[in-house]
Amino acid sequence: MLIEHQLFGLVNNPATAIERLKTFEAQALAKHPDGYYVAFSGGKDSIVLLDLVRRAGVKHTAHFHLTTVDPPELIRYVRKHYPDVILEHAPMSMWQLIKKKMVPPTRIVRYCCEHLKERGGTGRIVVTGVRWAESVKRSNRAMVEACSRNASKSFLHPIIDWTDADVWQYIRENKMPYCCLYDEGFKRIGCIGCPMAEKLRYKEFARWPQYERLYRKAFSEAVALAKASGVYAERQKKHGANHLRWSTGDAMFRWWMQENKKTDSDQCVLFE
Numbered sequence: 590m591l592i593e594h595q596l597f598g599l600v601n602n603p604a605t606a607i608e609r610l611k612t613f614e615a616q617a618l619a620k621h622p623d624g625y626y627v628a629f630s631g632g633k634d635s636i637v638l639l640d641l642v643r644r645a646g647v648k649h650t651a652h653f654h655l656t657t658v659d660p661p662e663l664i665r666y667v668r669k670h671y672p673d674v675i676l677e678h679a680p681m682s683m684w685q686l687i688k689k690k691m692v693p694p695t696r697i698v699r700y701c702c703e704h705l706k707e708r709g710g711t712g713r714i715v716v717t718g719v720r721w722a723e724s725v726k727r728s729n730r731a732m733v734e735a736c737s738r739n740a741s742k743s744f745l746h747p748i749i750d751w752t753d754a755d756v757w758q759y760i761r762e763n764k765m766p767y768c769c770l771y772d773e774g775f776k777r778i779g780c781i782g783c784p785m786a787e788k789l790r791y792k793e794f795a796r797w798p799q800y801e802r803l804y805r806k807a808f809s810e811a812v813a814l815a816k817a818s819g820v821y822a823e824r825q826k827k828h829g830a831n832h833l834r835w836s837t838g839d840a841m842f843r844w845w846m847q848e849n850k851k852t853d854s855d856q857c858v859l860f861e
Contacts, residue, residue, distance in 0.1 A: 603641060603759065606747040609732070610645040610716070613745055617648070617714040624648030625745075626713035629674050631667045632778045633767055634718030637759050638748060639671070642716060649716070650675060656705040657682040658780040658800065666768045679705045683780075684807040691815040692835070693808060693845045696784045703738075706780075712741045719746040722753055790846065808845070809838025 610625075617624045627642055629635045629651045642649050651674045653667055667674060686704055687693065694701040709715070715736075721728045732749045736742040748756070760767055770778050773796075777786065781793050781800045794801035812835060815821040824832040834844040 603644070606641045606751075607645040609745070609747045610642060610647050613714065613733070614645075614647040620741075621713045623650050623713075625650075626710040626715045627651040628710065628715050628717045629653045629667075629671070630718075630779070631663045631671070631768060632718070633756050633760060633771065634720060634748065636765060636767060637751075637756050638716065638718040639674075640759075640763065640765065641747060652677050652709050654706050654709060655679055656701070656780050657684070658705075658782060660768075660770060660778060660781060660797070662770055663768050663778055666766075670766050677709055680708075684803055684810075687804075687807040688811050688814055691811045691818075691820055693811075693841055694784060695845075699785075701780070701783075707738075710736075710742045711739060714743050714745055716745050716747065718748060719744075720749055720751050720756075722751070784845065804845075805838055805842050808841040812836070812838050812841060 614624060624647060625642065627635075627639055627649050629639055631653060639651055642651075651671070653671070653674050654677045655664075657679055667676075681689070681704070683701060683705065686701060690700055692698070719727055719730055721730065730746065730749065732746050734744040734746075736744060759765075768778055775789075775792075777789070779786070781797055782790055782804055784790075786793070812821070815824070815835075821832070821835075824835065833840065835841045
């Protein structure tokens with residue numbers, strides 16, 4: 590587990606972030622010869638993070654976890670500007686995962702993140718761009734954290750105290766290219782259709798209608814599998830009339846879009 594160094598005042602500037610990275614490098618190397626595991630999403634926070642890691646000169650590998658529901662523009666951006674970032678392919682697609690689970694991913698049951706986005710970093714110190722300013726939930730995060738799901742993994746968030754303005758100032762001052770979707774009005778860039786994005790999903794599906802069709806198809810197949818396996822009958826017995834929300838693929842999709850509400854504007858991308 591990381592031990593936080595007493596010298597760290599929370600000063601949101603590049604020099605402080607770099608010093609944090611240098612201070613914990615010995616612990617990262619003690620855990621793994623490749624040093625830090627940089628969780629890279631291609632979002633504004635992670636491009637700043639990776640630039641700081643490189644400026645710090647610390648040993649690391651950077652990883653982008655493909656989820657099969659990543660915006661095509663984001664994939665093209667990462668391939669063009671970050672060819673040295675390791676692309677990690679998902680063990681199964683989102684559509685296969687939905688059919689396996691026979692329920693849609695929700696803001697509470699985010700099985701998609703666990704299987705598609707948070708797989709890497711075992712036995713490593715994972716460096717992320719998590720920041721307090723992103724949401725109420727993230728405002729309670731610590732700069733150094735143990736992983737609750739994997740005892741061999743821990744986290745370091747070097748820019749945790751940066752504001753959105755700090756991030757954009759760094760990008761502009763250093764003339765860093767960023768994904769074009771930000772200029773199209775997208776405030777976050779993550780998995781298309783993520784339930785944590787709530788109303789933004791309507792904009793996403795208008796932008797990428799093929800993904801709405803794929804979700805609808807996966808939901809229909811999930812319902813068919815649930816009925817064939819007896820799971821649907823169990824739901825009917827347990828939930829009564831409420832099971833009708835998932836009686837067809839279309840019903841499941843409507844519930845997923847309209848009734849799956851969230852209360853915290855947390856980012857849906859763990860490592861943006």
